[in-house]
Amino acid sequence: MLTDIRSALEVQGIRVEVDEEHGVLRLTENAVLFPTGEAELPPDERWKLDIIGEVLASVLPCYTAVPLPDLGCKASTLGKLEAVFVEGHTDNVPIRGRFEDNWDLSAQRALYTYRGLISSQSSLARLANLTDQPIFSVSGYGDNRPINAHATLTADPVNRRIDLRFIMTPPRADAEVIKVLREGGVR
Numbered sequence: 001m002l003t004d005i006r007s008a009l010e011v012q013g014i015r016v017e018v019d020e021e022h023g024v025l026r027l028t029e030n031a032v033l034f035p036t037g038e039a040e041l042p043p044d045e046r047w048k049l050d051i052i053g054e055v056l057a058s059v060l061p062c063y064t065a066v067p068l069p070d071l072g073c074k075a076s077t078l079g080k081l082e083a084v085f086v087e088g089h090t091d092n093v094p095i096r097g098r099f100e101d102n103w104d105l106s107a108q109r110a111l112y113t114y115r116g117l118i119s120s121q122s123s124l125a126r127l128a129n130l131t132d133q134p135i136f137s138v139s140g141y142g143d144n145r146p147i148n149a150h151a152t153l154t155a156d157p158v159n160r161r162i163d164l165r166f167i168m169t170p171p172r173a174d175a176e177v178i179k180v181l182r183e184g185g186v187r
Contacts, residue, residue: 022165082130088107
């Protein structure tokens, strides 16, 4: 799923990174670049959220509980997506002005990104997991999860990013397999 999304974005000229081990699609400074201390993208960057939203809307429904009709989804992917966290991050330069701190700024960046994705593709807001809950949520981490850690204050654009963290549905417990394992002494 992540590599499909990355490939589709690269065709559109948007370069993202994939961390398969952690299920993260990283919108680096090469994808969207937030100016220092700002929670909104400049007008010349805003179009990228529209493209990202279009790509997500073309891929994600095949991994949700109820896919959109006529997408040609594989039965093996249905219901596999539990949640997508839109995670905001900042550099370690303290904020002055309209935001309380970097944590507040990162949460506002994540919210701005989510709203931008949804405004271009309203179908994303209707995607649900197997328990009929919306798959998208928003979180902010401030400067607590940097890509490049700095001992001094550094306005590092690599750290001013959005991560899309994909949480997959855990495998369901197969009652017969559990019974056999327990009979074999596994608890």
